[in-house]
Amino acid sequence: MATESVSIVSHPAQTTKDDVDLARVLSVYTICSTIWLILATAVGVLLALKFVLPELATTPTLSFGRLRPIHTNATFYAWASPALIGLALYIAAKSSGTRLYSVKLAWVSLALLNFAAIMGTVALDLGFNDGAQEYREWLWWIRVILGAGLVTAAWNMIATVARREGKSIYLSNWYTIGGTLWTIIIVLVTLVPWYQHGLGQVGVQGYYMHNAVGMWFTPLSLGVFYYALPKVMNRPIYSYSLGIFAFWTNLLFYPLLGSHHFLFSPLPWWLQTTAIVASVAMLVPVWGGSANYLMTMRGHPERLHRTPAMFILVGVLGYLLGSTQGTVEAFRSLQEVWHFTNFAVGHSHLTMYGFITFAIWGGVYALLPRATGKEPNNLLLGIHFWLATVGMLVYILALSVGGTMQGLSWLRGEPFIQSVVAMAPYWLWRSIGGSLMFLSHLVFAWNVWTMTYRRTSSTRQAPVPVAAGA
Numbered sequence: 001m002a003t004e005s006v007s008i009v010s011h012p013a014q015t016t017k018d019d020v021d022l023a024r025v026l027s028v029y030t031i032c033s034t035i036w037l038i039l040a041t042a043v044g045v046l047l048a049l050k051f052v053l054p055e056l057a058t059t060p061t062l063s064f065g066r067l068r069p070i071h072t073n074a075t076f077y078a079w080a081s082p083a084l085i086g087l088a089l090y091i092a093a094k095s096s097g098t099r100l101y102s103v104k105l106a107w108v109s110l111a112l113l114n115f116a117a118i119m120g121t122v123a124l125d126l127g128f129n130d131g132a133q134e135y136r137e138w139l140w141w142i143r144v145i146l147g148a149g150l151v152t153a154a155w156n157m158i159a160t161v162a163r164r165e166g167k168s169i170y171l172s173n174w175y176t177i178g179g180t181l182w183t184i185i186i187v188l189v190t191l192v193p194w195y196q197h198g199l200g201q202v203g204v205q206g207y208y209m210h211n212a213v214g215m216w217f218t219p220l221s222l223g224v225f226y227y228a229l230p231k232v233m234n235r236p237i238y239s240y241s242l243g244i245f246a247f248w249t250n251l252l253f254y255p256l257l258g259s260h261h262f263l264f265s266p267l268p269w270w271l272q273t274t275a276i277v278a279s280v281a282m283l284v285p286v287w288g289g290s291a292n293y294l295m296t297m298r299g300h301p302e303r304l305h306r307t308p309a310m311f312i313l314v315g316v317l318g319y320l321l322g323s324t325q326g327t328v329e330a331f332r333s334l335q336e337v338w339h340f341t342n343f344a345v346g347h348s349h350l351t352m353y354g355f356i357t358f359a360i361w362g363g364v365y366a367l368l369p370r371a372t373g374k375e376p377n378n379l380l381l382g383i384h385f386w387l388a389t390v391g392m393l394v395y396i397l398a399l400s401v402g403g404t405m406q407g408l409s410w411l412r413g414e415p416f417i418q419s420v421v422a423m424a425p426y427w428l429w430r431s432i433g434g435s436l437m438f439l440s441h442l443v444f445a446w447n448v449w450t451m452t453y454r455r456t457s458s459t460r461q462a463p464v465p466v467a468a469g470a
């Protein structure tokens, strides 16, 4: 099996001090977030094992109730968020043909994000939280620090793009800057306490939990695709206009769909129906955006072999399938079966792992070697890809099948314990799939090290023309 390095470097990296600074920013953001990926998913594996071995690690600090929000908040705000911000800062500078507005400000953002993540994790493990509001269990003042990290990052992105060489703003920056600004609003809306009582709290929770995914991770990842994909395919994006259309329709429909998490609840029926209609309307940006990426990849299967493009391909398919699955899950007739079951956990991992995490990996493998001039080992790239892909498929299939059986059992009115017993083999398979995913993260960490600070003799091929951005 060939083990030559992946060559995607199209011009000598680090030609000026600005390039060196930008490479350092991207490297350190990626390294910090990778450390958190390993910590957060080690906790994920432990959580999965607890379903197989219920007597495992039962002290309060290792209890399921504390570790679950540690896993979810850390994957969201300590892994995916800084990784995407690092990529977005790099893209803002490179696609605008300018230097980063402020390297110091980039360090301030990263310090705030990491400080919030450390405080949030420690506080959750010691039993301090803001209640069972999913993805915002961190104490309010820790979420203020997180918000400050986002504000400083947004400022840096906007100020960088404001210095662009040309008149137009490259498509990626629409998505990354738009996503960061929307998220600041979402974090603020959900921090203010006055209207968060009773059903008001339920409505705000639906708004937050889905917008955290749809107006933060989604636009940032789509922005990364729009920059990284033309680079790795060495051709322009299929349709710029379709990208703009998907941007506006995402903004139009996504903020309305959060209440689909509370169908059959005391929330007003019309609000629930509005959320279902918006969930169906989301097919417009999702299918439009996915078609744009797939058409860009069409006709060049050889460019998908052991290159960053294969991570992007899985990311695009994760986006297409995961989001379409979300639309289907929003119908009342189907949610009757799947709500509260493990099917929803399978859906979360198809989207947050199959889409967002693969998008980050695609972006890192595509752009980090360009920044540092150091390339990952081709064989290790393939090992990372297959461990993560196979592990994820096992994880999702097990929970989708098991979760459906769970829901049907409840609808039949069978004793609850019967569904618990029936889930046992599916939970075992979830642990096996999760362990493969975790192993892939260790390989990814090694590859990140190789692409950043490891001394290595990498081979480079002749420069190839660049298709998008600078």
Ligand code: HEM
Binding pocket: 041, 042, 044, 045, 047, 048, 068, 071, 072, 075, 076, 079, 080, 342, 344, 345, 346, 348, 349, 352, 353, 356, 357, 434, 435, 437, 438
């Ligand atoms: C080694 C990889 C991973 C493993 C083994 C794992 C495992 C788990 C487990 C056991 C749970 C609790 C499920 C339950 O309550 O029944 C969970 C929840 C969750 N995880 Fe992971 N996870 C992994 C990676 C990730 C990543 C990378 C992300 C996001 C970037 C993520 C996002 C989530 C979310 C959003 C939930 C909440 C699911 C829901 O309530 O629907 N996970 N994970």
